[in-house]
Amino acid sequence: MTHQSEFALVGAQRKSADRTRAETIKDAVGVEIVAGKLGANVRADSHGWRCDCPVCKGEGTVKISAHGEAWHCHACSAQGDVITFVEVAKGRGFLRACHWLEELIESRAAPCASTGNLFSGGASGSADPRKGSDARSGLQSAARPEGGEQS
Structure with a gap:
């Protein structure tokens, strides 16, 4: 194997590992x-948050999907997944955003001493449109009023 093809193989393996890392993060946190952790004033609506x-700092302009996997700003058209949200909000590149998210996930993995719940308090409450705690990792999401309507 030539030196150049060895670099290509290592590069392909690294990209595969980065994709796996990203998918693991996306499955773990919405x-x-x-x-909510970044102070973006999260509130429930009838189909998500x-x-x-x-990006544009528009108040309430971002729609987050019901399962928390994607976001889209209706004012500036910025959009993406949980990793791109951190990239934009914290001004970090992909790898640093992944590292920040992994630290967040790890810091919230142990049960709260007083309640035994994971991610006690969540982004701004306790209920979740996915019926209780986040099925991905037990993390609780932003509050959703009874009946799914915004109050």
Whole structure:
């Protein structure tokens, strides 16, 4: 094997590992949780959540999907997943955003001493449109009023 083909193989392996790392993060935490942690004023609506945009700073202009896997700003058209939300909000590149998210996930993995719950308090409450705690990792999401309507 030539030196150049060895670099290509290592590069392909690294890209595969980065994709696996990203998918693991996306499965573990939703945009609504991260947005709340970053102070983006998350609030439930009838089909997911709304929050302030990390790009244009528009108040309530970001729609977060019901399962927390994607976001889209209706004012500036910025969009993405949980990793891109951190990239934009914290001004970090992909690898640093992944590292920040992994630290967040690890810091919230141990049960709260007083309640025994994971991610006690969540982004701004306890209920979740996915019926209780986040099925991905037990993390609790932003509050959703009874009946799914915004109050």
